[in-house]
Amino acid sequence: MGRSEDKVFTERLFERVEPIWNSYLEHPFVKGLGDGTLDLEKFKHWLKQDYIYLIEYARLFAVGASKATDLAMMTTFGELLHGTLATEMALHRSYAAQFGITQEELEAVQAAEVTESYTSYMLKMAHQGGVEYTIAAVLACTWSYHYIGEHLAASNNNPGVYQEWVDMYHSPEFTELKDDCIRLMNEAAEGKSEAELKVLEEIVVKTSYYEYLFWDMAENISNWPCKETV
Numbered sequence: 001m002g003r004s005e006d007k008v009f010t011e012r013l014f015e016r017v018e019p020i021w022n023s024y025l026e027h028p029f030v031k032g033l034g035d036g037t038l039d040l041e042k043f044k045h046w047l048k049q050d051y052i053y054l055i056e057y058a059r060l061f062a063v064g065a066s067k068a069t070d071l072a073m074m075t076t077f078g079e080l081l082h083g084t085l086a087t088e089m090a091l092h093r094s095y096a097a098q099f100g101i102t103q104e105e106l107e108a109v110q111a112a113e114v115t116e117s118y119t120s121y122m123l124k125m126a127h128q129g130g131v132e133y134t135i136a137a138v139l140a141c142t143w144s145y146h147y148i149g150e151h152l153a154a155s156n157n158n159p160g161v162y163q164e165w166v167d168m169y170h171s172p173e174f175t176e177l178k179d180d181c182i183r184l185m186n187e188a189a190e191g192k193s194e195a196e197l198k199v200l201e202e203i204v205v206k207t208s209y210y211e212y213l214f215w216d217m218a219e220n221i222s223n224w225p226c227k228e229t230v
């Protein structure tokens, strides 16, 4: 006991990404969400970019369903797909309605540079390997948002207009989506060689870095340098 091989795969992953995820908690955008001081224009940029990010993210679950190795796994991917489209994206539609942004406007948003790069990377990984690549590509997204949601809720600051955001990401529904992703990752990692696990670990690390870049993109309201190029 006590050897690294005795850990379930996601425990080993968490040890690797925990410092990266803790850096999100120090990020000005995330801090602003937690204490309600975040500039609304920054939040609107996140909202629009995240909506189209989530459309591609939902597509990943469809790829996962097509690569599933048994019916139980296919069912879980179906639930994750539905949970993203119906539960998580309902948060975005609710905020958009408060800000006078229609659903059509949300769907017509053009991906900013980081959104495009991040979703392209995830989809490339999902298509490159077996179902375990797809799960590795989505894991940090769901799990790290839950990590942030839990920390913000526990910090007892007043998120003000962002209360709904904090409530969503540590809600029982979102916790279930996160737990499903963790379970799928461990199932898919079973019997894999160390070399294969290392590849999956690097996907989780890289998507964790992309998550940081996404917070930065929202904080800086950044987009492509020339509007004409999008």
Ligand SMILES: Cc1ncc(CN)c(N)n1
Residues within 6 Å of the ligand: 050, 053, 054, 088, 140, 141, 142, 145, 211, 214
């Ligand atoms: C960029 C990003 N990463 C993760 C999540 C949580 N599904 C999200 N909504 N947006």
